[in-house]
Amino acid sequence: MSWSVLARKDVSDAGRSRTIWLLAILLSVLSVGYAFGHSYLGASEFPAFLSGLSDVVATVLPILALLLGYKSIADDRTSGSLFLTLSFPHSRRDLLAGTFVGRTVVLLAPTLVALVAAGVVGAVRYGTEGVAMYPWFLFVTALYAVAFLGVAVGLSMSTTADRRITFAAFGVYMLAVNLWGSVHSLVMLVLHRFDFTVLRNMPDWALLFRLIGPSESYGRLVRAGFDVEQASRYVTDTAPFYVDWWMAVVVLLAWTLVPLALGYGRFRNADL
Amino acid sequence: MVAIEADEVSKRYGTETALDRVDLTVEEGETFGFLGPNGAGKSTFINILLDFVKPSEGSVGIFGHDCQADGTVARERIGVLPEGYSVFDRLTGRQHIEYAMRSKGADADPSEILDRVGILEDADRLASDYSKGMAQRMVLGMALVGEPDLLLLDEPSTGLDPNGAAEMRQILREENERGATIFFSSHILEQVEAVCDRVGILQDGELVAVDTIEGLRESLGGGTKLVITLDHLENGVLDTVRTVRGVETAVSNEDSTLEVTCTNDAKMDILVELHDAGVDVVNFRTEEASLEDMFIEYTGRQR
Numbered sequence: 167m168s169w170s171v172l173a174r175k176d177v178s179d180a181g182r183s184r185t186i187w188l189l190a191i192l193l194s195v196l197s198v199g200y201a202f203g204h205s206y207l208g209a210s211e212f213p214a215f216l217s218g219l220s221d222v223v224a225t226v227l228p229i230l231a232l233l234l235g236y237k238s239i240a241d242d243r244t245s246g247s248l249f250l251t252l253s254f255p256h257s258r259r260d261l262l263a264g265t266f267v268g269r270t271v272v273l274l275a276p277t278l279v280a281l282v283a284a285g286v287v288g289a290v291r292y293g294t295e296g297v298a299m300y301p302w303f304l305f306v307t308a309l310y311a312v313a314f315l316g317v318a319v320g321l322s323m324s325t326t327a328d329r330r331i332t333f334a335a336f337g338v339y340m341l342a343v344n345l346w347g348s349v350h351s352l353v354m355l356v357l358h359r360f361d362f363t364v365l366r367n368m369p370d371w372a373l374l375f376r377l378i379g380p381s382e383s384y385g386r387l388v389r390a391g392f393d394v395e396q397a398s399r400y401v402t403d404t405a406p407f408y409v410d411w412w413m414a415v416v417v418l419l420a421w422t423l424v425p426l427a428l429g430y431g432r433f434r435n436a437d438l
Numbered sequence: 439m440v441a442i443e444a445d446e447v448s449k450r451y452g453t454e455t456a457l458d459r460v461d462l463t464v465e466e467g468e469t470f471g472f473l474g475p476n477g478a479g480k481s482t483f484i485n486i487l488l489d490f491v492k493p494s495e496g497s498v499g500i501f502g503h504d505c506q507a508d509g510t511v512a513r514e515r516i517g518v519l520p521e522g523y524s525v526f527d528r529l530t531g532r533q534h535i536e537y538a539m540r541s542k543g544a545d546a547d548p549s550e551i552l553d554r555v556g557i558l559e560d561a562d563r564l565a566s567d568y569s570k571g572m573a574q575r576m577v578l579g580m581a582l583v584g585e586p587d588l589l590l591l592d593e594p595s596t597g598l599d600p601n602g603a604a605e606m607r608q609i610l611r612e613e614n615e616r617g618a619t620i621f622f623s624s625h626i627l628e629q630v631e632a633v634c635d636r637v638g639i640l641q642d643g644e645l646v647a648v649d650t651i652e653g654l655r656e657s658l659g660g661g662t663k664l665v666i667t668l669d670h671l672e673n674g675v676l677d678t679v680r681t682v683r684g685v686e687t688a689v690s691n692e693d694s695t696l697e698v699t700c701t702n703d704a705k706m707d708i709l710v711e712l713h714d715a716g717v718d719v720v721n722f723r724t725e726e727a728s729l730e731d732m733f734i735e736y737t738g739r740q741r
């Protein structure tokens with residue numbers, strides 16, 4: 167259980183970082199604030215509130231996860247505290263597991279507290295119809311957050327070049343959170359010689375590629391629980407089986423694990 | 439049992455050779471000093487032992503466990519003071535010791551260890567506020583956790599004042615008496631001379647000598663220097679001295695003193711020879727060649 171020692175150390179070390187607490191407070195303010203402000207933006211029903219909240223979370227949470235993880239191992243490596251960590255009988259795989267688990271705890275604890283608070287405010291203001299699905303929302307939000315943590319920790323293991331890590335983290339955020347849909351649409355348009363009808367009626371394979379964007383998958387999962395309109399393109403009768411909700415879970419897990427595996431591959435035999 | 443065994447270990451960075459086919463055996467219970475100027479490759483060697491760095495060729499083992507293939511097992515029985523570390527920013531000294539205890543599955547009293555290394559008063563301060571010397575003491579404390587069979591220390595006296603360095607040496611002696619093998623690197627000679635049974639001298643990545651301190655002295659011509667003050671210096675006195683068996687060099691200074699390096703046995707012979715030649719000896723003293731002379735001799739030779 168070597169990794170648990172490292173996870174514990176990571177929680178007590180990273181968990182005391184002031185930046186992290188500022189970000190956690192920011193998230194709380196935003197989500198609880200949204201719970202109060204939703205009535206000005208959308209229908210006063212719990213599912214609509216949740217849909218709006220998930221949009222806020224989908225934008226903010228990846229920033230938190232990336233900031234928390236993208237320098238986790240690289241910084242320790244540059245400063246030399248990794249020498250202190252690894253001069254004890256821990257393997258580098260233990261370090262990966264310990265760091266990942268530790269940062270997950272540091273990320274999810276304040277996130278879940280903030281979201282539960284927002285949920286309570288939302289239920290009071292917009293009624294309790296649909297509240298039963300709130301744990302599902304928390305669960306898929308955790309999956310979504312952890313996916314970005316996987317990317318970040320993976321990046322952090324791959325190199326010590328500060329600037330490269332920073333750019334990569336920023337690039338991942340822009341692509342995965344903001345641009346995936348637009349890039350996807352653009353590619354579809356180019357492939358179909360700017361026949362715009364393709365966007366309303368995508369071929370099956372294109373639907374899968376759209377779903378591979380983590381924010382798209384997250385949205386798909388949130389709406390799987392609430393049957394909101396926006397999920398429509400994935401749930402029509404003609405939609406292929408491989409864009410069902412479980413595929414979105416697979417996608418998020420892949421976003422978590424593939425970068426971790428790639429980063430570890432480079433880290434495993436590197437000179438520190 | 440062998441504590442450390444290195445077999446033809448080399449490390450190259452591109453065209454730079456940091457370590458060149460180092461063969462080294464450190465027996466259990468020894469205090470071994472790893473000596474060399476900065477940049478000679480000492481840290482590279484220790485980092486390979488800790489699996490921070492992978493060797494280009496060759497292998498090293500600690501108590502029979504390969505440091506690369508079996509690194510975590512190899513590190514189970516050792517205590518480490520690495521070079522170029524930094525402390526965990528947001529943990530206190532006490533929490534550092536507790537991390538060491540959990541990592542090794544060891545039962546210990548953190549206060550006792552902190553007291554032993556002399557930072558008990560600062561135990562509950564953040565280690566990032568420690569001075570370099572205090573951090574060094576704390577990490578030594580972490581290394582002592584769990585009574586390791588081998589202490590691996592890279593430049594342990596860095597940042598310590600002379601007092602601290604003496605305390606450190608005292609702790610190393612105690613640990614050695616308990617039965618631990620000690621392996622430490624240094625570029626400062628007195629420290630090695632003061633505590634080590636055997637010494638290895640590393641120069642430009644090559645291990646140029648491994649011997650006891652006496653052995654090194656002997657291999658450098660007995661290492662005794664005789665300084666003789668004469669009544670007055672006559673012609674031919676130097677030649678007289680040089681004829682004595684065992685004399686290696688004899689030089690004279692302005693103020694009619696002779697400096698003679700020779701084997702230990704030759705000292706009396708020289709004095710007798712001078713007496714027989716009718717030269718008045720006013721005073722004489724012997725100086726043991728310090729490790730520093732040897733060190734310069736060894737490392738100077740390479741260039």
